[in-house]
Amino acid sequence: MERRVRLSLASKQAGSERTDSDKFWEARRLVAVLELTNISKHFGAIQAVNDVSFSLEAGQVVGLMGDNGAGKSTLVKMIAGNFRPSHGTMRLDGTEIVMHRPKEARLHGIEIVHQDLALCNNLTAAANVFLGRELRRGIWPIRILDYKAMYKRAGEIFRELKSETRPRDLVKQMSGGQRQAVAIGRTMLSEAKIVLMDEPTAAISVRQVAEVLNLIRELRDRGIVVVLISHRMPDVFSVADRVIVMRRGRKVADKPIAASSPEEVTGLITGAIEQV
Numbered sequence: 514m515e516r517r518v519r520l521s522l523a524s525k526q527a528g529s530e531r532t533d534s535d536k537f538w539e540a541r542r543l544v545a546v547l548e549l550t551n552i553s554k555h556f557g558a559i560q561a562v563n564d565v566s567f568s569l570e571a572g573q574v575v576g577l578m579g580d581n582g583a584g585k586s587t588l589v590k591m592i593a594g595n596f597r598p599s600h601g602t603m604r605l606d607g608t609e610i611v612m613h614r615p616k617e618a619r620l621h622g623i624e625i626v627h628q629d630l631a632l633c634n635n636l637t638a639a640a641n642v643f644l645g646r647e648l649r650r651g652i653w654p655i656r657i658l659d660y661k662a663m664y665k666r667a668g669e670i671f672r673e674l675k676s677e678t679r680p681r682d683l684v685k686q687m688s689g690g691q692r693q694a695v696a697i698g699r700t701m702l703s704e705a706k707i708v709l710m711d712e713p714t715a716a717i718s719v720r721q722v723a724e725v726l727n728l729i730r731e732l733r734d735r736g737i738v739v740v741l742i743s744h745r746m747p748d749v750f751s752v753a754d755r756v757i758v759m760r761r762g763r764k765v766a767d768k769p770i771a772a773s774s775p776e777e778v779t780g781l782i783t784g785a786i787e788q789v
């Protein structure tokens with residue numbers, strides 16, 4: 514995937530004709546990677562997500578906004594296999610998928626960075642990147658954890674993300690931004706198609722916000738769809754191509770970011786503007 518991106522960049526720099534790889538990426542960008550149709554989720558009497566439909570296309574950053582309790586986390590958790598929808602269907606690359614657990618979503622190339630990050634504070638950055646997917650060496654039944662390989666690969670991932678996080682550092686000693694890089698690093702282990710991020714910039718410093726937004730751009734440039742849940746208007750307007758707004762479980766807007774404004778989105782979030 515990386516090679517294709519590099520090839521297409523090289524051809525653009527040379528100002529030459531469109532290559533096959535350019536055409537491949539253009540075609541891929543037009544195809545919906547994930548299509549949600551009439552998705553709902555209720556918890557007892559609470560209708561957390563109500564009849565939501567949208568599609569996600571490769572290489573797009575989609576800002577998902579809405580007030581507390583609007584249903585954003587519930588929606589991405591359904592895409593990540595944490596919850597099963599009460600109603601509705603999901604299609605990945607045109608094929609309907611039904612997931613029972615997060616592992617199945619991961620096999621489909623869907624990765625999530627949860628609102629609470631779900632990292633183990635007493636482990637190193639590398640151990641967190643590989644948590645549940647540890648590399649081993651030796652021949653069965655004597656298979657031992659291959660720490661050397663994990664440190665090496667984690668180091669490569671952080672370099673690819675242009676993050677200064679070091680594989681051997683303990684997560685409990687890290688800043689919020691470095692923790693985000695570790696959580697995002699986890700999504701880079703496999704060839705993800707879709708990365709869902711739940712409030713990655715909520716609790717970090719201004720400088721670290723810029724770093725996380727750059728990580729998001731790195732993922733997008735690799736052709737990955739990023740869904741960014743955020744309450745922070747400047748972050749969404751600086752990095753997203755499209756914005757989806759939810760209010761009380763319903764989708765009330767879905768439009769290119771260039772066709773909207775922070776004022777309009779605020780109105781949609783609060784209900785001052787009903788729907789667009």
Ligand SMILES: Nc1ncnc2c1ncn2[C@@H]1O[C@H](COP(=O)(O)OP(=O)(O)OP(=O)(O)O)[C@@H](O)[C@H]1O
Binds near residue numbers: 581586
């Ligand atoms: N596991 C659960 N059991 C019962 N109700 C839930 C559960 N998860 C979410 N809810 C309810 O569903 C609604 C939507 O919650 P959700 O977490 O999706 O909102 P959100 O948009 O992510 O909010 P926030 O911005 O505060 O993170 C809320 O009313 C919440 O109380």
Ligand SMILES: [Mg+2]
Binds near residue numbers: 585586587628711
């Ligand atoms: Mg949430």
